[in-house]
Each structure stands twice: as C-alpha cells, then as structure tokens.
Amino acid sequence: MKRKLMKKIFVLAAVLAIVVGLFSGCQSQNDGGALPKKVNIGYLRVPNDETVSKTRDIFDAYFNELGVPYEFIVFDSGVDANKALASGSIDFATMGNTNGIIALSRGIDVELIWIHEVLGEIEGLAVKNGSNITKPEDLVGQKIATPFASTAHYSLLNYLKEAGIEDQVQLLDMQTSEIVAAWERGDINAAYTWQPTLGDLEKNGSILVSSAEMAKKGYVTANVCLVRKEFSKNYPDLVAGFVKGLSEGGDLYRSNPQEAAESVAAELGITAENALMQMTGSIWLTPEEQLGSDYMGSVGKPGNFSKIMKDTADFLQSQKSIDNSPSQEEFDAFINSTHIEMSLE
Structure with missing residues (x-):
C-alpha cells in the first residue's frame, strides 16, 4: 500500500514537472519570441x-x-x-x-x-489636352480633382497658394479611380494624382507641375x-x-x-x-x-x-x-x- 502511494506521488510529481516546464516554455516564448496568429x-x-x-x-x-x-x-x-x-x-x-x-x-x-x-515625377498635376491650361493662372475657375488629405493634395494646395489662386479654383475630393472616370467624362480638366492613375491622364494630357518640382521648392x-x-x-x-x-x-x-x-x-x-x-x-x-x-x-x-x-x-x-x-x-x-x-x- 505504501509502495502504491509512493508510486502515485512520484507520477504526480513527474506530471507536475512536465506541466510547469511547458508553462515555463510558453512564458519564455511570450516574453521573447511569441508570434502573432496572422x-x-x-x-x-x-x-x-x-x-x-x-x-x-x-x-x-x-x-x-x-x-x-x-x-x-x-x-x-x-x-x-x-x-x-x-x-x-x-x-x-x-x-x-x-x-x-x-x-x-x-x-x-x-x-x-x-x-x-x-x-x-511619380506624382503631378495633369491638365487635359485642348483645355488651354499652360500656366497656373489658367487654372482660375477650373475644377481640380485630388484625393483630399493626400500628398498630392498637399502639393496642389502649395502650388495654388504660391500662384495666389487658392481661392479661385474648385477642388474636388476624389479617389484615384474616380479621377480617371471624371477625366474621361469631361467633368474635369485638371487633377493632381499619382501613378499609375497619372499615366492614364497623360494619354490625353500633360503635366503642369510635378512633386519633384515642388520638392525643390521645399514641399517634400x-x-x-x-x-x-x-x-x-x-x-x-x-x-x-x-x-x-x-x-x-x-x-x-x-x-x-x-x-x-x-x-x-x-x-x-x-x-x-x-x-x-x-x-x-x-x-x-x-x-x-x-x-x-x-x-x-x-x-x-x-x-x-x-x-x-x-x-x-x-x-x-x-x-x-x-x-x-x-x-x-x-x-x-x-x-x-x-x-x-x-x-x-
């Protein structure tokens, strides 16, 4: 009877040691090398x-x-x-x-x-062919599309501000896919956006100013x-x-x-x-x-x-x-x- 009791105690101790070891290993992983599920x-x-x-x-x-x-x-x-x-x-x-x-x-x-x-050059202000927009002042009265709160929006605002016409244009908040659609419909003649959307606009337009030029002016x-x-x-x-x-x-x-x-x-x-x-x-x-x-x-x-x-x-x-x-x-x-x-x- 005593031997059986001692054997049970030994087995329980061994199991406890394994459990503690596993827990300790998991704790170590969480402390130093845990990985996310995804x-x-x-x-x-x-x-x-x-x-x-x-x-x-x-x-x-x-x-x-x-x-x-x-x-x-x-x-x-x-x-x-x-x-x-x-x-x-x-x-x-x-x-x-x-x-x-x-x-x-x-x-x-x-x-x-x-x-x-x-x-x-990956980002810029595109103007449509035939719109007669060749300089900043030609944008007066125009609708200009850009994704608001983006790098393109920031560069555009500074470009318009430097030209002194920031209050003389209508800015439209559009996602890149919306810009291409609006451009093709003829709703807009100008848009400040990035590639690959910019490349789609260049098929029927040209770049009035790029973010490379704006960076040289300090607008990085x-x-x-x-x-x-x-x-x-x-x-x-x-x-x-x-x-x-x-x-x-x-x-x-x-x-x-x-x-x-x-x-x-x-x-x-x-x-x-x-x-x-x-x-x-x-x-x-x-x-x-x-x-x-x-x-x-x-x-x-x-x-x-x-x-x-x-x-x-x-x-x-x-x-x-x-x-x-x-x-x-x-x-x-x-x-x-x-x-x-x-x-x-």
Whole structure:
C-alpha cells in the first residue's frame, strides 16, 4: 500500500514537472519570441520597394519560415488605411506622409518605421489636352480633382497658394479611380494624382507641375510605412524582419532595375517600361540613408524628415485639413528608426 502511494506521488510529481516546464516554455516564448496568429499588411498599388518584395516572394519566404500566415490588403488611400489601423484590423500600412500626420494628430496608436520613397515625377498635376491650361493662372475657375488629405493634395494646395489662386479654383475630393472616370467624362480638366492613375491622364494630357518640382521648392512628400505600436512592442523582431524585407526589395531595384520593373508590372497591370519610368520618378533610400540626418535619423537623433513632417502639419492645420498640429517632440517620437537599426544587426 505504501509502495502504491509512493508510486502515485512520484507520477504526480513527474506530471507536475512536465506541466510547469511547458508553462515555463510558453512564458519564455511570450516574453521573447511569441508570434502573432496572422499579419495583415495594408499597401498601395504603386511600384515601390514593398511591391517589389511582394512580387519577388521575399515576404512569402520570410513569413513561411516563421510559420505565420499573412495577407496584403489594398487601400486606395491612407484615409481608409488609418481607419483600419485604428480598428486593429491591419498591422502595417503604407500611405503618404500627410496621412501619417493625420494618424498622429488623431491619436491613432501607430509609429512611422520606414520611408518607401521620396516622391518626384511619380506624382503631378495633369491638365487635359485642348483645355488651354499652360500656366497656373489658367487654372482660375477650373475644377481640380485630388484625393483630399493626400500628398498630392498637399502639393496642389502649395502650388495654388504660391500662384495666389487658392481661392479661385474648385477642388474636388476624389479617389484615384474616380479621377480617371471624371477625366474621361469631361467633368474635369485638371487633377493632381499619382501613378499609375497619372499615366492614364497623360494619354490625353500633360503635366503642369510635378512633386519633384515642388520638392525643390521645399514641399517634400513621401510614401511611408506605419505600424501599430502594440504590434511592434509585442513583436519587435518580426517588425525588424519586415523592414529588412522592404530593404531587400530596394536592393533588387538598385542592382537590377529592369528585373524589379518586370516583377511589379504584372501586379499593377502596366508595362515594364511604364513601371520603370514610375520607379525612377522617385527616390528610394537605403537603410543607411534612412538613418542619416536628412531623413529619419537614428535613435535619439531625429533627422530632418521630422521637421518636414512638422512643417507639413502646420500647413495642413492652416488649411483646416487637421484640427491640431502635433508638436515637434511628438513627431520626433513618432518616427522610430529602431527597427531599421535592428534589421542591420
């Protein structure tokens, strides 16, 4: 009887030890290496580093190795992407830096972790052939379409303001697909938008001013990547790996532009030549350039991009596009280069 009791005690002790060990292992994983059940990524259909990495299966290899399901979800603008970030239905999102500013000003719990590209010829103000619009003053009395609160909207407002005609035109808030339809119907003769929509307008129009020209005047715009702070706090290594995947897409473009263009062409339904033209119309930064003083800067040493964001926010507030402009300190904290630094280790 005594032996049976001792045997039961031994078995119970062994089982308890296994349970404790399993719990301890799970706790360790949660503390240092836990993974999400799924990752949702909001992206724009533009030929940037993210699209290259997506089409070249760089993300597929990364997430499959982790054993984590993932999904890319298209957003036509940062407005809807911000709503999805706020609800927690996506973890990462690509958008123009103006919508990043809106996210911060509205208290959405996100941070900026990557600059996809600094916008140039890829974005511009198209005017229709036969409209007799050849200079800013010719826009007086015209309807001009653009997605409100976007980088295109920001550049357009500054272009009109410099020409002194901001109160003499009618601005229409349209998504990119709506712009093409309105253009073809003859409802509008001018629109500030980005590729590939801009290319559709150029078939029967020309570019009056581009974001490259506006950047030279100090109105810098960019597409950026945001991540939910809760997600990046819980899965810092995964976020760093995602950033590394973006970097690899940029590396492919820099080493073989034609191959990168061919990769994204089918995804976007455009020719490789068109894709390459769009890709060369913006500036793609290396991780080292992102960490430089001209852009994001390093941890504890904010770069100039934070000041650009603040200046842009002040302008958006003056235009009543946002209710409040976050402080410079808030922008410094919003731009987090930690994951870029981790990706280089």
